Amino acid sequence: MDITALDQPELAGEIIDVIVKEGMVDREKATLDATIESLDLKSIDIVMILTAIEEKFDVYIPMDGPFHDAKNVADLINAITNHITKEKSKPDA
Amino acid sequence: MRDARRIIVTGMGAVSAAGLGAPALWHAAREGRSCIGKAQFPRPYRGRIKIAAQVRDFDPAAHVTPAELPFCDPVTQYLFAAAEEALAQAGLAQAKPMGPRTATIIGTGIGGMHTLDNGLHLAIVEHGRPDPLTVPRLIPSACPTQLSIRYGTTGPCFAVASACSSATQAIGIALQLIRAGAVDRAIVGGTEDCVTNSAMLAWEALRVLTPDYCRPFSDGRNGMVLGAGAAVFILEEAECARVRGATPIVEIAGYGTSTDAKDPVRPDAQGAAACMRNTLADAGLDAEEIDYVNAHGTGTTANDMTESEALGLVFGKRRLPVSSTKPIHGHGLGAAGALELVVTIGAVCENVAPPTINWRGVDPKCPVDPVPNEARPMRIQAALSNSFAFGGINASLAVRRAEAA
Numbered sequence: 001m002d003i004t005a006l007d008q009p010e011l012a013g014e015i016i017d018v019i020v021k022e023g024m025v026d027r028e029k030a031t032l033d034a035t036i037e038s039l040d041l042k043s044i045d046i047v048m049i050l051t052a053i054e055e056k057f058d059v060y061i062p063m064d065g066p067f068h069d070a071k072n073v074a075d076l077i078n079a080i081t082n083h084i085t086k087e088k089s090k091p092d093a
Numbered sequence: 094m095r096d097a098r099r100i101i102v103t104g105m106g107a108v109s110a111a112g113l114g115a116p117a118l119w120h121a122a123r124e125g126r127s128c129i130g131k132a133q134f135p136r137p138y139r140g141r142i143k144i145a146a147q148v149r150d151f152d153p154a155a156h157v158t159p160a161e162l163p164f165c166d167p168v169t170q171y172l173f174a175a176a177e178e179a180l181a182q183a184g185l186a187q188a189k190p191m192g193p194r195t196a197t198i199i200g201t202g203i204g205g206m207h208t209l210d211n212g213l214h215l216a217i218v219e220h221g222r223p224d225p226l227t228v229p230r231l232i233p234s235a236c237p238t239q240l241s242i243r244y245g246t247t248g249p250c251f252a253v254a255s256a257c258s259s260a261t262q263a264i265g266i267a268l269q270l271i272r273a274g275a276v277d278r279a280i281v282g283g284t285e286d287c288v289t290n291s292a293m294l295a296w297e298a299l300r301v302l303t304p305d306y307c308r309p310f311s312d313g314r315n316g317m318v319l320g321a322g323a324a325v326f327i328l329e330e331a332e333c334a335r336v337r338g339a340t341p342i343v344e345i346a347g348y349g350t351s352t353d354a355k356d357p358v359r360p361d362a363q364g365a366a367a368c369m370r371n372t373l374a375d376a377g378l379d380a381e382e383i384d385y386v387n388a389h390g391t392g393t394t395a396n397d398m399t400e401s402e403a404l405g406l407v408f409g410k411r412r413l414p415v416s417s418t419k420p421i422h423g424h425g426l427g428a429a430g431a432l433e434l435v436v437t438i439g440a441v442c443e444n445v446a447p448p449t450i451n452w453r454g455v456d457p458k459c460p461v462d463p464v465p466n467e468a469r470p471m472r473i474q475a476a477l478s479n480s481f482a483f484g485g486i487n488a489s490l491a492v493r494r495a496e497a498a
Contacts, residue, residue, distance in 0.1 A: 042356070042359055043358075043359060043394070043395055044356075044357075044358045044359065047299060047300050050300065051298065051300075060141065062304065063300040063301075063302070063303075063304070063315060063316055068394065
């Protein structure tokens, strides 16, 4: 089963920090149900966010994952949380 | 005014992942044969994207003299080979010096990327002594100036550096110079080789490279593949070419360009549509007269969606055959428009729309007829070739069958 933001509130909080910083978004607007569009996050902003996530959590995020299909902040956080958790649970991680 | 001076192509040449020669490139495109493979680098490479359409087994000594070689990055070497082929076909191999009525205009996004990569590694990592010819070899303008020196072309000479629209703009501006009467002939085209260690890593960081297959306009597409190479064309004013008995291959009927003025990386459908409309107007062609479009079609989510929308704005609901041959020869960046003009000319000359390979299903956001997976024999009197670049620079060329000219 996929792990969601609600299962790991601490990790979700850290991811929101990255979205706010790299996406240059107002923190109050970065709610879970805020759409990517309403935050004016363009594809290059998502690139910057994913790159910062890779740096911060020392994971590789493939470019053909579900990250680019995220419709809102919750989707994005879930996709990232799920990926980080899977990567970190690999035996060689 | 346009009717006064028509511009024809009398020769073309190419070096690409398909090998040496314009025919090799066209045949690979027509047959849907991908030339992408595992990328090779002179030093250890840590990138996660392992594939590219590199020029392989190129022998510089076969095309570049020992005196020229120290001044030639691989991009200039490819250009020499492509120019030799183009001038031979045009019947101008012995026409040296070509003089002040010939322009030399070459598009390249970066210029000597291999020289940069090697030079920086030598200087910063190895603390070595730089090659004294590093600068003259890497400057983008080395591409056209080396040609001018070899062929004695003393007319206008410059490089166009408009990223992925470079070659198309170089060819287009030459068309305008000939049409305006500033010159009678031009050696034009594009060249690029950014398949180097650092450039591949930089492209990977942008997250636009596919780890597996480039599948333009297709459901499930996930990015582009870098390609390398060069293509050169001899453009001539039709009457000058006729007088010397040259055979026209096709007419370059029109050129159009536009600028989005919006976003450094995100393409814009309105800007792309304006570019295609400008091209049609310049060529004096109606949208209905275009039979085939060789798309920019990078295989990225954003480009293909936006280009499809733009094509809809220009051509309406008509199911116009639109293919991208980038899964064959890769995305040649500054050379892309030249490599794809070779393919577009092939399509017009042989009445075959080359396929978009690796296509596996409809993406509702790309409502075009992508000529999926197999070439389509069809009547092609006129065709369009699109190039769209970072920064929002759009450029297109319209090609028309020579006998229809």
